Amino acid sequence: MLVVRLSGDLRAAAVARLWRPAMERVRAGDLKSLRLELDEARYIDGAGLALLVQLHAEAHAGGFSVELQGLPPRYRHLLDLALRAEAADAEAATAGGNANPLRERLELLTHDLRELVCFVGESAQVVYRSLRHPKGVRWPDVVTQACAVGVQSLPILLLIGFLMGLIMSFQSVITLQRFGGEIYVPNMLGLVMFREMGPLVTAILLAARSGSAFAAEIGTMRVNEELDALTTMGISPVRFLVGPRILSSLAVVPVMTLFFNFASLVGGALVMLSIGFPLVTFTSRVFANVTAPDLIGSFIKIIVFSLLVAGVSCLKGLRTGGGASAVGRSTTGAVVSGLVLITVADGLFAVLFYYFDF
Amino acid sequence: MHMDDGAMNDPIISVRGLTCGYGRRTVLKDVSFDVGRGEVFVVIGGSGCGKSTLLKHMIGLYPPMAGSVRLSGADIVAAEGEARLEILKGIGVMYQMGALFGSMTVLQNVGLPLEEYTDLPAEAIEVVSRVKLSLVGLEKFGQVMPSELSGGMVKRAAIARAMALDPAILFLDEPSAGLDPVTSAELDRVVRSLAENLGITFVIVSHELPSILSVADRVILLDAQAKGIVAQGDPRQLNETSKDPRVRRFFDREARLPEPLSPAHQAEAFQPAASTAAEAHT
Structure with a gap:
């Protein structure tokens, strides 16, 4: 169990310093559970929220649990929104994942070729008819x-x-x-x-x-x-x-x-x-x-x-x-x-x- | 299906089993409905629900994945060549941004379909065009280039052009989009007067609630999740009586996004306290 206490303002400047060491630590692979104590965090901006969201994603991928302690309710709501958006994103990615890129290129190519042939034919017809x-x-x-x-x-x-x-x-x-x-x-x-x-x-x-x-x-x-x-x-x-x-x-x-x-x-x-x-x-x-x-x-x-x-x-x-x-x-x-x-x-x-x- | 009056025994537009989309993405699935002669029919729904897609398929701009669209009895999906041309001459379309030809005056724009399809002399075409412009209150702006018109005028001129060949059906794509409420109301009045005086059938795509309530005889509500029609009928009646959450959401202008923050929380969340850097302890 790793306990991290964050206090003060969790803003972009602080997050920029925290991000890399934090990610290195949770990606090391030996974590069972992580607890973030946020009782003393007064302000969390978008970057701070992103850090929490990313920690959730890492936990999901690495198979450990994340517990947020004392997250002020106003941020709990924002975090829920962000997590939901992430989940929807992942869903969309898997939904579109089974498209075959090669086939799509080929279809595009044949489409282009057909259009070209149609165009040449139609233009020739137009010129012929106008003469x-x-x-x-x-x-x-x-x-x-x-x-x-x-x-x-x-x-x-x-x-x-x-x-x-x-x-x-x-x-x-x-x-x-x-x-x-x-x-x-x-x-x-x-x-x-x-x-x-x-x-x-x-x-x-x-x-x-x-x-x-x-x-x-x-x-x-x-x-x-x-x-x-x-x-x-x-x-x-x-x-x-x-x-x-x-x-x-x-x-x-x-x-x-x-x-x-x-x-x-x-x-x-x-x-x-x-x-x-x-x-x-x-x-x-x-x-x-x-x-x-x-x-x-x-x-x-x-x-x-x-x-x-x-x-x-x-x-x-x-x-x-x-x-x-x-x-x-x-x-x-x-x-x-x-x-x-x-x-x-x-x-x-x-x-x-x-x-x-x- | 709910039928309003006897007009529906002889629908001027009937859409059956229309399935359409872009590439692999289906936007609408198995949509069927009828539009009665002389009706002002409005397609409503939130953004991204396929309103404009439906319209573009109804006017034959894109081929649908399945289904048929009959306009005045003829299937525009199957028609080709001359037959298709005949159907197209029977409809007029006003596009969202008007789509007037920038290199021609307003009068020439309105006269273009006449020039293409009739043997009228130039003089007569000018008179007809001016009459059409007067129907939308633009008789003084014939010699003006489209770029010199205001947004509302462009749309009215586009309606005049769409009416050039006296079509039985007029399709309007988002007539009130980007217009102020007063101009939008003027446009609604134009639509009502054309429907009542000339018996033109209107198919309008819109999401402007006040405009829908004032102009529509009947609406269909499309929904992105359902990929089809979730409600239809008189908009005023729907507004007053419908209990369907999707209908309520549209008429009550309820946000589809998750609950917004309460104002108190919002103020707190976005007002930083005095700053100290975050500390981390392991």
Whole structure:
């Protein structure tokens, strides 16, 4: 029998000092019974109560008995409440304990996959139907989205394009000058920008600027029950929200790529002018080397990229859970998935174009 | 089952054996009830008893684990495609926070279902929308964005939007939540007048006692432990005559938590005496 007398105030400060030695003592395993004499304890705060509750739990686990002597009745009541809460907690833990985590993960995964397939199917149907029956499309929404996706991102797109063209030409000029090959910089610039960088950078900008906005807008609508409201009005959120976004992306992004390419050529031209080549040399060399298949290839690429980015962003938005943090998560998720999809698709295109000699 | 009047021979909503929940957790088990035509029917119960869950299953937002929900004779659980659309056009839903579309004006919000489902010209849609707004006393706020409205106005606008297609049934999720008593009473008056003047059937989820007593024709009381209905009938009658402890607990606003401390003890327990550190002797 161990008798402990606690007197004065049993508050957090005192409990912090007592907790570890007390637990070490009761966990030693040689206790038969423990008696706490609390006649002189005047005040017990939440931490003090927690100490008593934990001692009860330890007694239960270690098979010894605990007796509280002289606990003032006002604390007896609080302690009873706390012990009851503990018991309910333990019950809940055992009730939920027989769930199989692996199975749950698998179910979640299959659920996600099914949703993805449904979404791809529904979006394709929406795009197909809006091309066949243009009257059913909410064109004002498409125009609004096209402005947000295209027109409003034009300044940053032009800036990036101009700087990329300038930097790339400048770096190449420095290297090629050693071999007297500056004259080939326009050839390279035209090819790189039209075939590769134009679609890629435009798609990345689309993911960062518009994809995140899609996910955040739709996600917030989910949180505000607006998506539920659409569903109970019998309006498909995919048709109503995703359709205009995908259509507007498809419409403006190819044009954006052209703007980007043009801006990069301006940047390149500036470099060539500054090292003494006339403008006509630059333009003639660029356009002698960029062929129609290059342009078509770049359009095919950018259309696929914008489908992927707009689609995955909207999907992330639709699948937002509850609360503000969920909107943040789906926005991040939309940008990351967009970037991954762009890169993977670009790799596939490189292989395909090489294979088909495009 | 207790039947109030002849209306129940031809119920507009009948729920049979509805079992629903989330994942593995069952919230409601084998719930059956009818709602008569033109009735203001209120689902009541403490928080966490499954009121909103029941509502969301009744409007077909989630598939139930078992059971059927017939709205105006058609089963919304089994219906798909066009048939489901027809059922959905016959109901209107007001969500807890209104769920107005933030990118549209109030008038456009109300007009949206009309735009989607009718061939009315834009001009006519505007007139109809304005009429609906006047039914809830918002005729002056058509051109305002939802974010500029107060909480009570948002809910009234949401009711106007839910009524756009003249549905036979309106579902309201917690209409008085987060509203002051005066605004809440105004909303109750709107509901009563719509039920009496237009014969709309209302299904309302609520836990606001004064609002329930003033607006409801009939209530069902859900209970978390029973996972179902524990009482139903006229709320005023239930309030006066029921002896069921669960009903009493709701109407008498009795706390479900264990006995609170007596005020004297409370004052003592939370007022520290002069402090000395605890000592331990072995």
